[in-house]
Amino acid sequence: MNVSAQSNETHDNVSALPLGKALVLYVDRIMLTNFRSYESMTLDAGSNSVVLTGANGAGKTNLLEAISFLSPGRGLRRAKLSDVSRINANSSWAVAGRVMTPNGERQMGSGLVPRADLSSETANDRRIGRLDGETLSSPAAFGEILQVAWLTPQMDRLFIDGVSSRRRFLDRMVAAYHPSHTREVSAYERVMRERAKLLSEGGADPVWIGSLESRMAEHGVAVAAARLDALEKLSSAIAESQSAFPSAVLALGGLLEEGLLSKPALEVEAEFCEKLVASRHIDARSGRTSVGPHKTDLLVRHKEKNMPAELCSTGEQKALLIGITLASARLTATQFGAPPVLLLDEVAAHLDEKRRGFLFEELGDIGSQVWLTGTDRSLFDLMQKRARFFHFKDGKIEAH
Numbered sequence: 001m002n003v004s005a006q007s008n009e010t011h012d013n014v015s016a017l018p019l020g021k022a023l024v025l026y027v028d029r030i031m032l033t034n035f036r037s038y039e040s041m042t043l044d045a046g047s048n049s050v051v052l053t054g055a056n057g058a059g060k061t062n063l064l065e066a067i068s069f070l071s072p073g074r075g076l077r078r079a080k081l082s083d084v085s086r087i088n089a090n091s092s093w094a095v096a097g098r099v100m101t102p103n104g105e106r107q108m109g110s111g112l113v114p115r116a117d118l119s120s121e122t123a124n125d126r127r128i129g130r131l132d133g134e135t136l137s138s139p140a141a142f143g144e145i146l147q148v149a150w151l152t153p154q155m156d157r158l159f160i161d162g163v164s165s166r167r168r169f170l171d172r173m174v175a176a177y178h179p180s181h182t183r184e185v186s187a188y189e190r191v192m193r194e195r196a197k198l199l200s201e202g203g204a205d206p207v208w209i210g211s212l213e214s215r216m217a218e219h220g221v222a223v224a225a226a227r228l229d230a231l232e233k234l235s236s237a238i239a240e241s242q243s244a245f246p247s248a249v250l251a252l253g254g255l256l257e258e259g260l261l262s263k264p265a266l267e268v269e270a271e272f273c274e275k276l277v278a279s280r281h282i283d284a285r286s287g288r289t290s291v292g293p294h295k296t297d298l299l300v301r302h303k304e305k306n307m308p309a310e311l312c313s314t315g316e317q318k319a320l321l322i323g324i325t326l327a328s329a330r331l332t333a334t335q336f337g338a339p340p341v342l343l344l345d346e347v348a349a350h351l352d353e354k355r356r357g358f359l360f361e362e363l364g365d366i367g368s369q370v371w372l373t374g375t376d377r378s379l380f381d382l383m384q385k386r387a388r389f390f391h392f393k394d395g396k397i398e399a400h
């Protein structure tokens, strides 16, 4: 598919909308090359939210995934980088975005550099970032320019799936208010892997292992402290927001986070170090690390029903998740200085008309640029005046 969705309309007719705040941070244009179903595609959103409609398999989620690559991490599908390359095309892919920020226009780009093209001996493919024409070694710095948050149909299982997806969801939110969080988590995991490798090989110098454990404790406590602080702020944002979506009561189930609630950081750090020393034997045998912030869970309760999220109905869980995401977007606006770009994949289809109306109203109030998808255009009638509509048909994208 080689389509262009550039529209000749000026943006002014839709940016001065009566509903909602003017956007201060948005993806003005997105360009994809060899990205999944897209050979080459340009879409101009302007300073609007965007509604993408079309049949199953039309390419709606692919486009949202491309935007999610304008943030650090593995994107909204957490796909293997090589799977994103268009089948039967050259193995690299690229996404480029023109992003309007309160400090002016920025050119952001990202793409896959296949292992074979890397000069150093690297075992894996790598995603690079480009910012205003400069190549970055990784897209980590994107988080300083743009925050992107998303809800996908896969996340409907967030409260019943394993703890790791909830922890990732938590850490993405924390990173929106604590810029160094992603780096701290990576540093902790890197040292943890190094310790696990040495332990499983056997015969390593205990002093060296001890120094790795001290570093793990240092990074681990920083990770846990940022999570606690973020959770406190998020809980206040939930309490203050007059949302139509249910309120969540949030807590953290984790050794360090629980320790920090009642003890000074240095004490928690020392205790964690002791636990690591004590678990060397077990960890050497299992090849894993039995304690630490890499095991922390995000515990969610439905406030009004006083019910753990995992025991709520599917619709209630979805509503809780939307409520948390909206509160987090409000908090991002104050902490980061601008609300996040929100990618809401198939969210509207699961809500009744009244709830949909509330959602669109709250989104307008937050001032996020929102990218919404759905098969049916009528789901978005209430967004008529606030979004630019695109429809995918026969491999083409048409602006409506």
Ligand SMILES: Nc1ncnc2c1ncn2[C@@H]1O[C@H](COP(=O)(O)OP(=O)(O)OP(=O)(O)O)[C@@H](O)[C@H]1O
Residues within 6 Å of the ligand: 035, 036, 037, 038, 054, 055, 056, 057, 058, 059, 060, 061, 062, 063, 083, 084, 085, 086, 087, 375
């Ligand atoms: N690497 C790839 N190369 C080429 N095509 C791909 C690749 N990965 C996925 N696709 C195809 O892209 C198409 C569009 O997928 P996408 O998930 O974006 O659809 P969608 O519009 O979100 O559909 P739905 O409404 O079912 O969610 C699918 O047919 C899929 O098979």
Ligand SMILES: [Mg+2]
Residues within 6 Å of the ligand: 060, 061, 062, 345
């Ligand atoms: Mg889809």
